[in-house]
Amino acid sequence: MGHDQILIRRKLTSTFYFLLPFFCVFVIWELLVYLGIVRAKLIPSPSGIFLSLFEGIVLEHVLLTHLWQSLIRILLGFGLGTFLGTSLGILMGVEELIHKAFYPILSFLIPVPTLAWVPLLLIIFGIGDETVILAIFLGSFFPIVYNTMNGIRTIEKKEIWAAQSMGANRVTLFFDILIPGSMVSIITGLRLAIGYSWRALVGAEMLAAGISWGIGNMIYTARAFNDIQTMFVGLVVIAVGGFLMDRIIMDPLEKRTIEKWGMSKER
């Protein structure tokens, strides 16, 4: 058996073991609904949910429009959070004065739940994309700033000494030591931020009830029609979306950096 075949087989096995628990839950759930132990009106069967999912994507495109709107918001909010968060985090990590200026405010704002900002944002920016995007931004910004700053501040003194003894100036030190040296922490911050982004997205879309598209909005509107099936579809889409975003953005980044460098903890 070739090397590639072994790799493919290993990949298939791990995928199988990943999906197995889901499959088991679905079978049991389906049976419970089928046998009437669980009332289908309150908790629809998995097959019903997947059917709605299929209809929403292929037949009516409604779900796709909801998802598309949400994705654009999350990418903008998370992107802004990543850009400003890493920038401020780096500055706070490198410059003691900037750390002194921002850290008290930052530590004060970190525990504030993102959703607590939303009513304020609604008054300032009104019902619309700005409010949702800014909520996502706030949700992702804080974990990114904090972890980036921490990553830079906890770099081993000797790693900096070694570079200085080779004659490194501040610019070299920054790009060749501080940034790669804090990559573990930066990636942790981004991972957390993706989770917070989805929470902020759905919450803000529900609170900004006037906007007509978005996954959060879809779930919230479904309540008015007692459309439990759609609510479950929304839950599945959010779970899958968060999972895929992590896989598509974070996994390649991690593989190319800290995993290759042996800096990520064994999983």
Add this chain to the structure above:
Amino acid sequence: MTKIKLRAIEVSKTFGTGKDEVVAIEKLSFDVKENEFTVLVGPSGCGKSTFLYMVAGFEKPTDGRILLAGKPIQKPGPDRGFVFQEFVLYPWRTVLGNVTFGLEIAGLNKEEAKKTATRYIRMVGLEGFENKYPHTLSGGMKQRVGIARALAYDPEVLLMDEPFGALDAQTRKIMQRELEKIMEKTRKTVLFVTHSVIEAVYLADTIVVMTARPGRVKKIVEVNLPRPRSYTGKQYLAIRREVLNFLEEEVTKSQKLQKEQ
């Protein structure tokens, strides 16, 4: 008369202030001759690593001066190469990348840097490992990279802070022999810190025995033995006994000091 490369003049180092004040080094004076291998030995806590950090420019003396080729040391720089006990390789750079780093900073182009680095990688016996990342190497191999990295940009002095302290006994002996061979080829001026007398007498041209804290010079021992040396030779053992006696007095003192605290 050989030239003096490095000169410590009444160097003192104090940590903390007031009640927490600790005098680590007090009026330490000695010379390191050009192209010689000088080893600093002393009981733990005597400030030998601290002194090396000051030579490197990582820390500043509280008092006194350290001169490199007649000029006082102000800050870290590529005229001194440093080898750490914990290797301190950059995990995001390959073996080659770690060794070329200092050369890139010096302004060499990629080709030249690679050529020079490859020469040193070969010298430390790591041919074929150029593209490996540090986390895949054993401790001994990591320190070979550390040595190649510090030699590659051709510093005037090589500073080594217990470089084999984190290695097992077997690897340690191999590395001592390797280092001796490398030094024969490069004829670098070396200042080497260790608490192992076996290592000191095997490697040194001159041994500086330090006192317990606060660190001062207790004794300077010249080791005029032909190389390569044997760990079991009669003269080697005699010098080892001599150095060990000086050191034991100081270790007893430092243990008393620790008990009092």
